[in-house]
Amino acid sequence: MSDNNKLWAGRFQEPIDAFVEAFTASVEFDKRLAPFDIQGSIAHAQMLARQGIISAAEKDSIVAGLSQIAERIQRGEFTWSIAREDVHMNIEAALTEAIGEAGKKLHTGRSRNDQVATDVRLWLREEIGLIRAELMRLQTALLDSAEAEADTLMPGFTHLQTAQPISFGHHLLAWFEMLERDRERLADCLKRVNILPLGAAALAGTSYPIDRVYVAERLGFERPAENSLDAVSDRDFAIEFAAAASILMMHLSRMSEELIIWSSAQFGFIELSDSFCTGSSIMPQKKNPDVPELVRGKSGRVFGHLMGLLTLMKGQPLAYNKDNQEDKEPLFDTADTLRGCLKVFADMIPAISPRRETMRAAALKGFATATDLADYLVRQGLAFRDAHEVVGKAVALGVASGRDLAEIPLAELQPFSPLIGADVYTVLSLEGSLAARDHIGGTAPRQVREAIQRARQRLELN
Numbered sequence: 001m002s003d004n005n006k007l008w009a010g011r012f013q014e015p016i017d018a019f020v021e022a023f024t025a026s027v028e029f030d031k032r033l034a035p036f037d038i039q040g041s042i043a044h045a046q047m048l049a050r051q052g053i054i055s056a057a058e059k060d061s062i063v064a065g066l067s068q069i070a071e072r073i074q075r076g077e078f079t080w081s082i083a084r085e086d087v088h089m090n091i092e093a094a095l096t097e098a099i100g101e102a103g104k105k106l107h108t109g110r111s112r113n114d115q116v117a118t119d120v121r122l123w124l125r126e127e128i129g130l131i132r133a134e135l136m137r138l139q140t141a142l143l144d145s146a147e148a149e150a151d152t153l154m155p156g157f158t159h160l161q162t163a164q165p166i167s168f169g170h171h172l173l174a175w176f177e178m179l180e181r182d183r184e185r186l187a188d189c190l191k192r193v194n195i196l197p198l199g200a201a202a203l204a205g206t207s208y209p210i211d212r213v214y215v216a217e218r219l220g221f222e223r224p225a226e227n228s229l230d231a232v233s234d235r236d237f238a239i240e241f242a243a244a245a246s247i248l249m250m251h252l253s254r255m256s257e258e259l260i261i262w263s264s265a266q267f268g269f270i271e272l273s274d275s276f277c278t279g280s281s282i283m284p285q286k287k288n289p290d291v292p293e294l295v296r297g298k299s300g301r302v303f304g305h306l307m308g309l310l311t312l313m314k315g316q317p318l319a320y321n322k323d324n325q326e327d328k329e330p331l332f333d334t335a336d337t338l339r340g341c342l343k344v345f346a347d348m349i350p351a352i353s354p355r356r357e358t359m360r361a362a363a364l365k366g367f368a369t370a371t372d373l374a375d376y377l378v379r380q381g382l383a384f385r386d387a388h389e390v391v392g393k394a395v396a397l398g399v400a401s402g403r404d405l406a407e408i409p410l411a412e413l414q415p416f417s418p419l420i421g422a423d424v425y426t427v428l429s430l431e432g433s434l435a436a437r438d439h440i441g442g443t444a445p446r447q448v449r450e451a452i453q454r455a456r457q458r459l460e461l462n
């Protein structure tokens, strides 16, 4: 359906090719920006009237017309047309249809180039707010679980081999810290999102006596962008968001991986509630951790969007190029994917039941307190490197005889070093090992509880 009344058709003699019309149109996806487009247009019209560029009556008519269009869109009663290319021209054309001549004045002193950049920033600002709220909900769930599991023993791993005993709460706090950096990154990204491009017009600014500071204030932007060329061509803010989103997804993917491993029969550290799992169509015994698996899988598409956006920008000369129309789908999908993953994680964390006995039993295997024995010998005056060797030999005996260090009687330990006394068994216990790591950032339950208090304060502060 080709329309000869294109808003830009003045210089054209032939109608647009039907396929090209569909090929260049973006309305199918950018209609999502409609509420922000209207918000930006209302602020622009108010500024035009305030500066005497249009009359107050024209402004009132524009604002009323746009508000009605916003309602029609919300009710699903607005007809979008690809002949009108994008969200901006669909709305402008509908405005003129609704209010007549005044509608034709809305675009005074503005271009779709500064308009679209403004719309995307308004949209992203809102998305970042929603994403940070969901992130906080997940972080709060982690803190609540960490509090309940501050004393729960589990093996800590390096190389996925048993390393030292830790508390499950301490492990959950590590996740909290990863996410806390993500929350900071998003807040930092927001500083650069929240800058107003409008007023840059097509690329060079406009000859009308506009007031960009007023528009920035009305729309809640920090300030107008300094340079008009940069204002219409900059998509750094979108790339930064995709980068922050990618790092966050990488974190969720690592957390997912652990949940998947822990919920396997071989580990059995946790039980995921049925509502976050699915069964197998062939194997009746299966309960699969689909939710963490999907989150791990979805990290790939978000990383892909980051690459897509970087590649989109790398060859573009200043200022606006139509390439930029391709920024929306990856951006929208990044925000939707991220928000969905955060929501499902925030809901899932409280639905994880730790199997405390299994975790404790696993910590008893694998000589997790070997370092504690070495530290014990150091306290008796042995150099650490010599202590390391003594303990290595004791571990070799344990491996050969199928016993953990705590199960080897004193008479068999003492030949390795006369410094080993009967009190050694307190340091060889899991609880003793845990409690000994009693400093900021350590796994001692006392420290975990204090870390949780500090974490709650950080969440409250911003």
Ligand code: ARG
Binding pocket: 026, 030, 086, 112, 113, 116, 320, 322, 324, 325, 326
């Ligand atoms: N739909 C376009 C986009 O998303 C709007 C800006 C078009 N500007 C232009 N000069 N053709 O980027």
